[in-house]
Amino acid sequence: MGLSWRRWMFFFCMFLLVFPALAGDKRVWKPLDKDGLHDPQGPSIRELQNPADALSILPPDLIGNMVRWVGALDQGFIQPRANLQPGTKVTVLDMDLIFGKTGDQPYVRFPHKAHTEWLDCANCHEGIFKTKFNASGITMAQILEGRFCGVCHGAVAFPLTECTRCHSVTPDSFKGAFGAQNQTPAGK
Amino acid sequence: MRKIRRLLENKTGWWFLSVLAVGWVAGLFHAQPAGAEYADVVLNRLSEANGVRPVIYPHWFHRIRFRCKVCHSELGFKMKAGGNDINMLELMDGKFCGSCHNNNIAWGLENCHRCHSGLKGLETGIRGGHKAGGPGVW
Numbered sequence: 001m002g003l004s005w006r007r008w009m010f011f012f013c014m015f016l017l018v019f020p021a022l023a024g025d026k027r028v029w030k031p032l033d034k035d036g037l038h039d040p041q042g043p044s045i046r047e048l049q050n051p052a053d054a055l056s057i058l059p060p061d062l063i064g065n066m067v068r069w070v071g072a073l074d075q076g077f078i079q080p081r082a083n084l085q086p087g088t089k090v091t092v093l094d095m096d097l098i099f100g101k102t103g104d105q106p107y108v109r110f111p112h113k114a115h116t117e118w119l120d121c122a123n124c125h126e127g128i129f130k131t132k133f134n135a136s137g138i139t140m141a142q143i144l145e146g147r148f149c150g151v152c153h154g155a156v157a158f159p160l161t162e163c164t165r166c167h168s169v170t171p172d173s174f175k176g177a178f179g180a181q182n183q184t185p186a187g188k
Numbered sequence: 189m190r191k192i193r194r195l196l197e198n199k200t201g202w203w204f205l206s207v208l209a210v211g212w213v214a215g216l217f218h219a220q221p222a223g224a225e226y227a228d229v230v231l232n233r234l235s236e237a238n239g240v241r242p243v244i245y246p247h248w249f250h251r252i253r254f255r256c257k258v259c260h261s262e263l264g265f266k267m268k269a270g271g272n273d274i275n276m277l278e279l280m281d282g283k284f285c286g287s288c289h290n291n292n293i294a295w296g297l298e299n300c301h302r303c304h305s306g307l308k309g310l311e312t313g314i315r316g317g318h319k320a321g322g323p324g325v326w
Contacts, residue, residue, distance in 0.1 A: 005196075006193070006196060009196060009205075012209070016209060016212065016213070019213070024222065030223065030224075030225070035202065035224050035225060035228075036223040036224055037221055037223070037224045037228060037230060037244050037306055037307065037310065037315060038244055038305050038306060038307070039241055039305060039306060039307045039308075042241060042301060042305050043301045044301045044302050044305035045305075047248060047302060048302060048305065051225045051246075051248055052246070054249065054252060055248060063226075064226045064227075064316075065225065065226045065227070065248045067248075069251065069315065072223075078251075078252050078253075080251060080252060080253050080254050080255045080258075081253065081258060082255050082257065082258065082261055083256050083257075083258060083262060084258055084263070084287060084288070085262060086295075088261075090257075095208075117255070118251075118255045118256045118257065118271055119255070119256045119260070119261075120257035120260070120261035122261055122268070123256070123260055123261060152265055152267070155227060155314050155316075156226075156227040156247050156256075156314075186303050
Protein backbone atom coordinates (compact mmCIF):
# COMPACT_ATOMS: atom_id res chain seq x y z
CA MET A 1 0.00 0.00 0.00
CA GLY A 2 2.73 2.40 1.04
CA LEU A 3 4.64 1.56 -2.09
CA SER A 4 1.75 2.39 -4.42
CA TRP A 5 1.38 5.78 -2.74
CA ARG A 6 5.03 6.40 -3.33
CA ARG A 7 4.55 5.44 -6.95
CA TRP A 8 1.72 7.93 -7.25
CA MET A 9 3.92 10.57 -5.69
CA PHE A 10 6.64 9.71 -8.19
CA PHE A 11 4.27 10.17 -11.12
CA PHE A 12 2.98 13.40 -9.62
CA CYS A 13 6.51 14.77 -9.28
CA MET A 14 7.32 13.76 -12.85
CA PHE A 15 4.17 15.55 -14.01
CA LEU A 16 5.22 18.69 -12.16
CA LEU A 17 8.64 18.53 -13.79
CA VAL A 18 7.35 18.24 -17.35
CA PHE A 19 4.32 20.48 -16.86
CA PRO A 20 5.95 23.74 -18.03
CA ALA A 21 7.04 22.05 -21.25
CA LEU A 22 3.58 20.58 -21.85
CA ALA A 23 1.91 23.91 -21.22
CA GLY A 24 3.49 25.38 -24.36
CA ASP A 25 3.96 29.09 -24.92
CA LYS A 26 3.39 30.65 -21.50
CA ARG A 27 4.65 34.10 -22.42
CA VAL A 28 2.66 36.93 -20.91
CA TRP A 29 2.77 40.61 -21.78
CA LYS A 30 0.99 43.24 -19.75
CA PRO A 31 -1.69 45.12 -21.68
CA LEU A 32 -1.01 48.86 -22.04
CA ASP A 33 -3.72 49.87 -19.57
CA LYS A 34 -2.05 47.78 -16.86
CA ASP A 35 1.64 48.40 -17.60
CA GLY A 36 2.07 51.16 -15.02
CA LEU A 37 3.12 53.65 -17.70
CA HIS A 38 0.10 54.37 -19.90
CA ASP A 39 -2.80 56.36 -18.47
CA PRO A 40 -5.73 53.89 -18.52
CA GLN A 41 -8.09 56.90 -18.65
CA GLY A 42 -6.34 58.40 -21.67
CA PRO A 43 -7.81 58.32 -25.19
CA SER A 44 -4.82 56.42 -26.63
CA ILE A 45 -5.54 53.13 -24.86
CA ARG A 46 -8.17 52.12 -27.42
CA GLU A 47 -5.93 53.03 -30.37
CA LEU A 48 -2.48 51.71 -29.53
CA GLN A 49 -1.41 48.12 -30.18
CA ASN A 50 -0.88 45.87 -27.16
CA PRO A 51 2.52 44.10 -26.99
CA ALA A 52 0.94 40.63 -26.93
CA ASP A 53 -0.78 41.21 -30.28
CA ALA A 54 2.52 41.79 -32.05
CA LEU A 55 5.06 39.85 -30.02
CA SER A 56 3.24 36.56 -29.45
CA ILE A 57 3.81 35.49 -33.08
CA LEU A 58 7.58 36.12 -32.97
CA PRO A 59 10.28 33.55 -32.00
CA PRO A 60 10.08 33.10 -28.21
CA ASP A 61 12.65 34.06 -25.63
CA LEU A 62 12.50 33.90 -21.84
CA ILE A 63 13.61 37.45 -21.04
CA GLY A 64 13.34 40.99 -22.32
CA ASN A 65 10.44 41.36 -24.75
CA MET A 66 10.15 37.53 -24.71
CA VAL A 67 11.24 37.68 -28.34
CA ARG A 68 14.43 36.55 -30.07
CA TRP A 69 14.87 39.71 -32.12
CA VAL A 70 17.92 38.55 -34.07
CA GLY A 71 16.16 35.27 -34.85
CA ALA A 72 12.98 37.09 -35.86
CA LEU A 73 14.98 39.12 -38.38
CA ASP A 74 17.08 36.20 -39.66
CA GLN A 75 14.07 33.93 -40.11
CA GLY A 76 12.04 36.59 -41.87
CA PHE A 77 9.35 37.02 -39.22
CA ILE A 78 9.99 40.75 -39.44
CA GLN A 79 11.37 42.89 -42.27
CA PRO A 80 12.35 46.16 -40.58
CA ARG A 81 13.55 48.92 -42.88
CA ALA A 82 17.30 49.58 -42.85
CA ASN A 83 17.15 53.18 -44.09
CA LEU A 84 14.77 56.06 -44.75
CA GLN A 85 16.84 58.06 -47.22
CA PRO A 86 17.72 56.16 -50.38
CA GLY A 87 21.29 57.43 -50.28
CA THR A 88 22.17 55.94 -46.91
CA LYS A 89 24.89 53.32 -47.08
CA VAL A 90 23.84 50.13 -45.28
CA THR A 91 26.75 47.97 -44.17
CA VAL A 92 26.57 44.44 -42.79
CA LEU A 93 29.89 43.01 -41.58
CA ASP A 94 30.19 39.23 -41.24
CA MET A 95 33.14 38.96 -38.87
CA ASP A 96 33.36 37.39 -35.44
CA LEU A 97 35.64 38.58 -32.67
CA ILE A 98 36.82 36.23 -29.94
CA PHE A 99 37.81 37.92 -26.70
CA GLY A 100 40.12 36.13 -24.26
CA LYS A 101 41.07 37.32 -20.78
CA THR A 102 37.61 36.48 -19.46
CA GLY A 103 38.71 35.10 -16.11
CA ASP A 104 36.84 31.96 -15.08
CA GLN A 105 34.21 32.51 -17.75
CA PRO A 106 34.32 31.08 -21.28
CA TYR A 107 35.71 33.37 -23.98
CA VAL A 108 33.38 35.92 -25.54
CA ARG A 109 32.30 35.58 -29.16
CA PHE A 110 31.08 38.87 -30.61
CA PRO A 111 29.24 38.44 -33.92
CA HIS A 112 29.47 41.60 -36.04
CA LYS A 113 26.84 40.21 -38.38
CA ALA A 114 23.97 40.08 -35.90
CA HIS A 115 24.90 43.56 -34.66
CA THR A 116 25.37 45.27 -38.03
CA GLU A 117 22.09 43.90 -39.31
CA TRP A 118 20.47 46.15 -36.70
CA LEU A 119 23.05 48.88 -36.11
CA ASP A 120 25.32 51.15 -38.10
CA CYS A 121 29.11 50.98 -37.64
CA ALA A 122 29.04 54.54 -36.31
CA ASN A 123 26.72 53.59 -33.46
CA CYS A 124 29.70 51.88 -31.77
CA HIS A 125 32.88 53.05 -33.57
CA GLU A 126 34.73 55.18 -32.58
CA GLY A 127 32.45 56.16 -29.71
CA ILE A 128 31.44 53.29 -27.47
CA PHE A 129 34.18 50.95 -28.75
CA LYS A 130 37.57 51.57 -30.34
CA THR A 131 37.90 49.83 -33.70
CA LYS A 132 41.28 48.37 -32.74
CA PHE A 133 40.83 44.97 -31.07
CA ASN A 134 41.30 44.92 -27.27
CA ALA A 135 41.93 48.68 -27.16
CA SER A 136 38.71 49.71 -25.40
CA GLY A 137 39.55 48.35 -21.94
CA ILE A 138 36.22 46.59 -21.50
CA THR A 139 35.46 45.14 -18.09
CA MET A 140 32.34 43.36 -16.91
CA ALA A 141 31.95 45.88 -14.08
CA GLN A 142 31.76 48.74 -16.57
CA ILE A 143 29.31 46.83 -18.75
CA LEU A 144 27.09 46.34 -15.69
CA GLU A 145 27.29 50.09 -15.11
CA GLY A 146 25.75 50.64 -18.54
CA ARG A 147 28.91 51.27 -20.55
CA PHE A 148 30.25 49.40 -23.61
CA CYS A 149 27.92 46.42 -24.34
CA GLY A 150 25.77 47.61 -21.44
CA VAL A 151 24.60 50.64 -23.42
CA CYS A 152 22.14 48.30 -25.17
CA HIS A 153 22.32 44.96 -23.34
CA GLY A 154 20.15 45.34 -20.27
CA ALA A 155 18.20 48.22 -21.78
CA VAL A 156 16.93 47.26 -25.24
CA ALA A 157 18.81 44.06 -26.12
CA PHE A 158 18.90 40.83 -24.09
CA PRO A 159 19.97 41.57 -20.50
CA LEU A 160 23.28 40.91 -18.80
CA THR A 161 21.88 38.00 -16.83
CA GLU A 162 22.26 35.92 -20.02
CA CYS A 163 25.97 35.27 -19.41
CA THR A 164 26.39 32.32 -21.76
CA ARG A 165 25.05 34.06 -24.86
CA CYS A 166 28.26 36.10 -24.99
CA HIS A 167 30.57 33.89 -22.91
CA SER A 168 29.96 31.08 -25.34
CA VAL A 169 33.39 29.78 -26.38
CA THR A 170 35.06 27.31 -24.00
CA PRO A 171 38.87 27.47 -23.88
CA ASP A 172 38.91 23.76 -24.78
CA SER A 173 37.15 24.38 -28.07
CA PHE A 174 39.13 27.42 -29.19
CA LYS A 175 42.88 27.29 -29.68
CA GLY A 176 43.23 29.97 -32.35
CA ALA A 177 44.30 33.58 -32.06
CA PHE A 178 42.01 36.04 -30.29
CA GLY A 179 40.55 38.90 -32.26
CA ALA A 180 38.96 38.86 -35.69
CA GLN A 181 37.98 35.49 -37.07
CA ASN A 182 37.65 35.56 -40.85
CA GLN A 183 34.75 33.17 -41.15
CA THR A 184 31.63 32.71 -39.08
CA PRO A 185 32.08 29.31 -37.39
CA ALA A 186 29.71 26.56 -38.42
CA GLY A 187 26.55 26.53 -36.36
CA LYS A 188 26.73 30.29 -35.91
CA MET B 189 15.72 11.04 -3.02
CA ARG B 190 16.06 9.12 0.27
CA LYS B 191 15.31 12.34 2.16
CA ILE B 192 12.09 12.85 0.20
CA ARG B 193 11.09 9.24 0.99
CA ARG B 194 11.67 9.85 4.67
CA LEU B 195 9.57 13.02 4.43
CA LEU B 196 6.71 10.94 3.00
CA GLU B 197 6.74 8.61 6.00
CA ASN B 198 5.00 11.09 8.28
CA LYS B 199 2.04 13.42 8.03
CA THR B 200 3.98 16.66 8.40
CA GLY B 201 6.14 15.67 5.48
CA TRP B 202 3.08 15.09 3.33
CA TRP B 203 1.71 18.49 4.24
CA PHE B 204 5.04 20.12 3.53
CA LEU B 205 5.34 18.55 0.09
CA SER B 206 1.69 19.19 -0.80
CA VAL B 207 1.93 22.87 0.05
CA LEU B 208 5.15 23.10 -1.94
CA ALA B 209 3.55 21.43 -4.98
CA VAL B 210 0.36 23.50 -4.84
CA GLY B 211 2.40 26.69 -4.46
CA TRP B 212 4.53 25.81 -7.44
CA VAL B 213 1.57 25.08 -9.70
CA ALA B 214 -0.12 28.30 -8.57
CA GLY B 215 3.07 30.18 -9.36
CA LEU B 216 3.07 28.75 -12.89
CA PHE B 217 -0.40 30.11 -13.55
CA HIS B 218 0.24 33.49 -12.01
CA ALA B 219 3.43 34.34 -13.87
CA GLN B 220 3.08 38.05 -14.67
CA PRO B 221 5.64 40.45 -16.09
CA ALA B 222 6.78 43.17 -13.72
CA GLY B 223 5.23 46.12 -15.54
CA ALA B 224 6.33 48.18 -18.48
CA GLU B 225 7.34 46.35 -21.63
CA TYR B 226 11.11 45.86 -21.95
CA ALA B 227 12.85 48.99 -23.28
CA ASP B 228 9.84 51.30 -23.08
CA VAL B 229 11.06 54.90 -22.81
CA VAL B 230 9.38 57.61 -20.76
CA LEU B 231 10.02 61.21 -21.89
CA ASN B 232 8.88 63.89 -19.48
CA ARG B 233 11.43 66.68 -19.66
CA LEU B 234 8.95 69.09 -21.24
CA SER B 235 5.60 67.27 -21.46
CA GLU B 236 3.96 67.75 -18.09
CA ALA B 237 5.42 71.21 -17.62
CA ASN B 238 3.49 72.11 -20.78
CA GLY B 239 0.23 70.49 -19.79
CA VAL B 240 0.33 67.20 -21.70
CA ARG B 241 0.88 63.62 -20.58
CA PRO B 242 4.43 62.22 -20.62
CA VAL B 243 5.52 60.46 -23.84
CA ILE B 244 5.73 56.65 -23.81
CA TYR B 245 7.99 55.41 -26.61
CA PRO B 246 7.74 51.63 -27.24
CA HIS B 247 10.98 50.23 -28.66
CA TRP B 248 9.30 46.86 -29.34
CA PHE B 249 6.74 48.39 -31.71
CA HIS B 250 9.29 50.36 -33.69
CA ARG B 251 11.92 47.66 -34.06
CA ILE B 252 9.44 45.39 -35.81
CA ARG B 253 9.34 48.05 -38.53
CA PHE B 254 12.75 49.73 -38.41
CA ARG B 255 16.29 48.64 -37.57
CA CYS B 256 18.06 50.52 -34.77
CA LYS B 257 20.27 52.29 -37.30
CA VAL B 258 17.39 54.20 -38.89
CA CYS B 259 16.69 56.27 -35.79
CA HIS B 260 20.04 56.03 -34.03
CA SER B 261 22.09 56.82 -37.13
CA GLU B 262 20.03 58.47 -39.89
CA LEU B 263 17.72 60.47 -37.60
CA GLY B 264 20.36 61.31 -35.02
CA PHE B 265 18.74 59.97 -31.85
CA LYS B 266 21.37 59.48 -29.15
CA MET B 267 21.28 56.11 -27.42
CA LYS B 268 20.37 57.58 -24.05
CA ALA B 269 16.84 58.04 -22.73
CA GLY B 270 16.13 61.74 -22.41
CA GLY B 271 19.53 62.57 -23.92
CA ASN B 272 18.06 64.20 -27.02
CA ASP B 273 17.34 67.91 -26.65
CA ILE B 274 14.34 67.99 -29.00
CA ASN B 275 10.93 69.66 -28.94
CA MET B 276 7.70 69.62 -30.95
CA LEU B 277 8.82 72.44 -33.26
CA GLU B 278 11.67 70.31 -34.55
CA LEU B 279 9.34 67.36 -35.05
CA MET B 280 7.02 69.62 -37.09
CA ASP B 281 10.03 70.54 -39.20
CA GLY B 282 10.32 66.86 -40.10
CA LYS B 283 13.19 66.02 -37.81
CA PHE B 284 13.49 63.11 -35.35
CA CYS B 285 10.01 61.52 -34.80
CA GLY B 286 8.68 63.90 -37.47
CA SER B 287 10.72 62.10 -40.13
CA CYS B 288 8.09 59.35 -40.14
CA HIS B 289 5.17 60.73 -38.15
CA ASN B 290 4.05 63.01 -40.96
CA ASN B 291 0.95 61.21 -42.31
CA ASN B 292 3.21 59.76 -44.98
CA ILE B 293 5.18 56.91 -43.41
CA ALA B 294 3.27 56.91 -40.11
CA TRP B 295 0.34 58.83 -38.65
CA GLY B 296 0.92 62.54 -38.15
CA LEU B 297 1.80 64.70 -35.18
CA GLU B 298 -1.77 65.94 -34.72
CA ASN B 299 -2.46 62.67 -32.87
CA CYS B 300 -0.91 64.15 -29.72
CA HIS B 301 -2.48 61.60 -27.39
CA ARG B 302 -0.93 58.54 -29.03
CA CYS B 303 2.55 59.50 -27.81
CA HIS B 304 1.58 61.74 -24.91
CA SER B 305 -0.16 58.81 -23.25
CA GLY B 306 1.65 58.33 -19.93
CA LEU B 307 0.54 58.60 -16.33
CA LYS B 308 1.25 61.87 -14.58
CA GLY B 309 4.43 62.06 -12.54
CA LEU B 310 6.51 59.55 -14.52
CA GLU B 311 10.21 60.29 -14.70
CA THR B 312 12.25 60.26 -17.91
CA GLY B 313 14.11 57.01 -18.39
CA ILE B 314 14.12 53.54 -19.86
CA ARG B 315 11.79 50.93 -18.31
CA GLY B 316 11.00 47.29 -18.57
CA GLY B 317 11.23 45.32 -15.38
CA HIS B 318 14.00 44.52 -12.97
CA LYS B 319 16.38 43.38 -15.66
CA ALA B 320 16.37 46.77 -17.34
CA GLY B 321 16.63 48.53 -14.00
CA GLY B 322 20.37 48.94 -14.01
CA PRO B 323 22.22 51.70 -12.27
CA GLY B 324 20.14 54.36 -13.97
CA VAL B 325 22.72 55.56 -16.46
CA TRP B 326 20.50 54.67 -19.40
